[in-house]
Amino acid sequence: MSHAPLNALREPLILGEKSYHDITVDICRPIETRANKLWYVVFGLSFITMLWGIGLIAYTVGTGLGVWGLNKSVEWAWDITNFVWWIGIGHAGTLISAILLLFRQRWRMSINRAAEAMTIFAVICAALYPVFHMGRVWVGYWVLPLPNQYGSLWANFNSPLLWDVFAISTYFSVSLVFWYIGLIPDFATIRDRAITPAAKKAYTLLSFGWTGNAKAWARFEEVSLVLAGLSTPLVLSVHTIVSMDFATSVIPGWHTTIFPPYFVAGAIFSGFAMVLTLMLIVRKVLGLEAYITVAHVEAMNKIIILTGSIVGVAYLTELFMSWYSGVEYEQYAFLNRATGPYWWAYWSMMTCNVVTPQLFWFPKIRKSFVATFIISIFVNIGMWFERFVIIVTSLHRDYLPSSWMMFHPSFVDIGIFVGSIGLFFTLFLLFARTFPVIALNELKTILKATGKYKRTSPQPEYKIEDLILNSRKGQGATIHGEEHH
Amino acid sequence: MSEVKHNPSIIYGIFDDDDDVLQSAKVFRANRISVANVYSPFPIHGIDPVIGHPRTNISVAAFVFGATGFSLAVLMIWYMLISDWPINVGGKPNWTFAANFPAFVPVLFESTVFCAAHGMSITYLLLNRLLPGFNPRNPDPRSTDDKFIMEINMSDNWDAKYDEVVYLLKQTGASEIKER
Numbered sequence: 001m002s003h004a005p006l007n008a009l010r011e012p013l014i015l016g017e018k019s020y021h022d023i024t025v026d027i028c029r030p031i032e033t034r035a036n037k038l039w040y041v042v043f044g045l046s047f048i049t050m051l052w053g054i055g056l057i058a059y060t061v062g063t064g065l066g067v068w069g070l071n072k073s074v075e076w077a078w079d080i081t082n083f084v085w086w087i088g089i090g091h092a093g094t095l096i097s098a099i100l101l102l103f104r105q106r107w108r109m110s111i112n113r114a115a116e117a118m119t120i121f122a123v124i125c126a127a128l129y130p131v132f133h134m135g136r137v138w139v140g141y142w143v144l145p146l147p148n149q150y151g152s153l154w155a156n157f158n159s160p161l162l163w164d165v166f167a168i169s170t171y172f173s174v175s176l177v178f179w180y181i182g183l184i185p186d187f188a189t190i191r192d193r194a195i196t197p198a199a200k201k202a203y204t205l206l207s208f209g210w211t212g213n214a215k216a217w218a219r220f221e222e223v224s225l226v227l228a229g230l231s232t233p234l235v236l237s238v239h240t241i242v243s244m245d246f247a248t249s250v251i252p253g254w255h256t257t258i259f260p261p262y263f264v265a266g267a268i269f270s271g272f273a274m275v276l277t278l279m280l281i282v283r284k285v286l287g288l289e290a291y292i293t294v295a296h297v298e299a300m301n302k303i304i305i306l307t308g309s310i311v312g313v314a315y316l317t318e319l320f321m322s323w324y325s326g327v328e329y330e331q332y333a334f335l336n337r338a339t340g341p342y343w344w345a346y347w348s349m350m351t352c353n354v355v356t357p358q359l360f361w362f363p364k365i366r367k368s369f370v371a372t373f374i375i376s377i378f379v380n381i382g383m384w385f386e387r388f389v390i391i392v393t394s395l396h397r398d399y400l401p402s403s404w405m406m407f408h409p410s411f412v413d414i415g416i417f418v419g420s421i422g423l424f425f426t427l428f429l430l431f432a433r434t435f436p437v438i439a440l441n442e443l444k445t446i447l448k449a450t451g452k453y454k455r456t457s458p459q460p461e462y463k464i465e466d467l468i469l470n471s472r473k474g475q476g477a478t479i480h481g482e483e484h485h
Numbered sequence: 486m487s488e489v490k491h492n493p494s495i496i497y498g499i500f501d502d503d504d505d506v507l508q509s510a511k512v513f514r515a516n517r518i519s520v521a522n523v524y525s526p527f528p529i530h531g532i533d534p535v536i537g538h539p540r541t542n543i544s545v546a547a548f549v550f551g552a553t554g555f556s557l558a559v560l561m562i563w564y565m566l567i568s569d570w571p572i573n574v575g576g577k578p579n580w581t582f583a584a585n586f587p588a589f590v591p592v593l594f595e596s597t598v599f600c601a602a603h604g605m606s607i608t609y610l611l612l613n614r615l616l617p618g619f620n621p622r623n624p625d626p627r628s629t630d631d632k633f634i635m636e637i638n639m640s641d642n643w644d645a646k647y648d649e650v651v652y653l654l655k656q657t658g659a660s661e662i663k664e665r
Binding site for chain 2: 019020021024145152153154155156157158159160162163166167169170173174177178181184185188189191192193204205206207208209210211212213214215216217218219220221222223225226227230231233234237241244441442444445455456457459460462464465467468469471472
C-alpha cells in the first residue's frame with residue numbers, strides 16, 4: 001500500500017471516486033449478471049466459426065495435408081504464418097504481466113488479467129498449427145525426447161523445431177500457472193459474494209480455499225515477483241526460438257542474425273495491438289470505462305510506437321543488408337518481396353506496420369479510442385502479412401527457377417485460420433463472463449495512489465503513544481512498531 | 486476492568502481501511518499484545534514485521550527447483566545425444582557435450598525455467614494450503630472484498646484482558662468486533 005498522495009502530474013488510472021467495495025462490485029458485475037443479447041450473438045458466431053474450423057481440421061486429419069494449398073516449393077505457408085502470428089500476439093500478455101511488473105508500472109493492473117488470458121488462448125490457437133501440420137497427429141509424441149522402437153535414436157536437441165517444443169510448452173504452462181495464481185484471490189472474492197449454491201460451489205473449487213491472511217499475501221507477492229522474473233527471459237526466448245526456426249536455415253531472406261530481436265519486437269508490437277483491440281471492446285461491453293482509461297490506452301500506444309519503430313528499422317536493415325551482403329540470392333529475395341508477384345503483401349505489411357503506428361506521435365490520435373481501435377486492427381493485419389511475406393516469398397522462388405510456384409490457400413487453409421479466430425473469441429468471451437477480467441484485488445492496491453479513494457468510515461485520530469495502556473506499561477512496551485520481535 | 490464478562494478465545498477486529506489496520510497493529514505491538522493474523526482483500530505492505538512475521542523465503546524454492554531442472558536437462562541431453570546415440574548434423578562438432586553445448590542452450594534454459602516456475606508454484610500452493618476442494622478459512626466473507634480483519638488470539642496473550650483488547654480495537658477505528 002502506498003501512502004503517496006495522488007500525483008497531480010499523472011493522469012488518474014481509476015476514474016471517479018471509488019471505495020474498495022465499488023471496485024469489487026464493478027468488476028464482478030459481468031459475472032453476476034446475465035449476458036446481453038449482443039454477447040450471445042457474438043458468442044454464437046464465434047462458436048459456429050470454431051466448429052467450422054474443427055470440422056476442417058478433422059477433414060485434414062482424415063484426408064491428409066493435400067487438402068491444404070501447399071505445393072512442392074511452398075511446403076510451409078498459412079500454417080506457420082498463423083502459428084507465428086498467434087504466438088506473437090500472446091507475447092503482449094506476458095510483457096504486461098511480467099516485464100511491467102518488474103518495472104513497477106501501475107497501469108498494467110487494469111489490463112494484465114485480460115492480456116494474460118489472451119496469451120493463453122493465443123498460444124492454444126498457435127499450437128493447433130504445428131500439431132496438425134504433422135499430418136499424422138497420432139505420432140505427435142515423436143517430438144518428445146523418447147527413444148524410437150528400433151534402436152534408441154532420440155530427439156535431436158540441435159534442432160530449432162525441438163527447441164520450439166520445449167519453449168512453447170514451457171511458455172504455455174508457466175503463463176497458465178502465473179495467470180491462475182493471480183486469479184485465486186479474485187475467485188475467492190467472487191466465492192464470498194456468490195448467492196446461488198452452484199456459483200458458490202464452482203468458485204469455492206476454483207479459489208482453492210484462499211483465505212487472504214498476511215502470510216499468504218507475503219508469499220503471493222514473492223511468487224508473483226519471481227514468476228515475473230522467470231517469465232521475462234522466457235517470453236524473450238520463445239520468439240527468439242521461433243525466429244530461429246527460420247534463421248538457422250539457409251533460405252535467402254531467412255538466414256539473418258537480426259531475426260531474434262526483430263521477431264521479439266514484432267511479437268510485442270502485434271500483441272499490444274491485439275490487447276488494444278480486445279480491451280477497447282471489453283471496456284465498452286462490460287462497462288469498465290472507469291478502469292481502462294485514456295492513460296492506459298496512451299501508455300500502450302507508446303509501446304506500439306516503440307516496437308513498431310524497431311520493426312520498421314528491422315525491415316530497412318534487412319533491405320540494406322541484402323544489398324550490402326553482395327549475395328545475389330539474398331538480393332533477389334528482397335527485390336522479389338518488394339516488386340515480385342507478392343508486392344501487394346509486402347506493401348500492405350509496410351503500410352500497416354511502419355506507417356500507421358507513426359500516427360501515434362500525434363497526442364490527439366494516441367489519446368483517441370476510435371483512432372486507436374482502427375490502427376490496432378491495421379497492425380494486426382500488418383503483422384499477419386509480415387509473417388506471410390517472410391515465409392511465402394522466400395519459399396515460392398527457390399534456387400531452381402523451374403520449381404518456382406505461387407501459393408494459393410485452399411478453402412481448408414482459410415477455414416482453419418478463421419476457425420482459430422473463432423476458437424480464440426469463444427474462449428475470450430467465456431472468460432469475460434466467468435472470470436474477473438481485471439485483477440480486482442491488485443487494483444485496490446493502487447486506488448489510493450492513482451485514483452480518488454472514498455472512505456466508508458471516518459479515519460480514527462490518535463497517537464500511538466496515547467494508546468499505550470497503563471496496565472501494559474512497564475512490560476517493555478515500545479512505540480517503535482517497525483522493529484522485529 | 487475488574488470482572489471478566491466474556492472469555493472468548495479469539496477476538497476479531499474488523500476495519501474498513503488498510504492503513505487503519507496497519508496503524509492498529511502498531512498500537513497492539515506497542516502494548517505488547519501479539520496479533521495472530523490479519524486477513525485482507527489485498528496485500529498490506531509493511532504489515533509483516535509489525536505482526537512479527539518473518540520475511541518469506543519461498544524464492545529459495547525457485548532456485549533449488551531451477552538448479553534441479555538444469556541438472557536433469559544436462560543429464561538427459563548428455564545421455565541421449567552424446568553418450569547413447571550422437572547425431573551428426575552437417576558434420577558439426579557433436580562428440581563431447583562441451584563441443585555441442587551452444588545448440589543445447591535453448592533446451593537447458595527452457596527446462597530450468599520450467600522446473601523453477603512449476604516447482605515454486607507447487608511449493609506456494611502447498612505452503613498456503615491451496616488445493617481444489619479446500620474450504621476457505623477466512624473468519625468473515627467480507628475480508629475478500631473491503632474489510633481488513635485483525636485476529637487476536639487470547640491464548641497468545643495470557644496477561645492481556647478482554648476489555649483492553651476491545652478498547653484498543655475501538656480506539657484505532659475497528660468498525661465491528663467479533664468473537665469466537
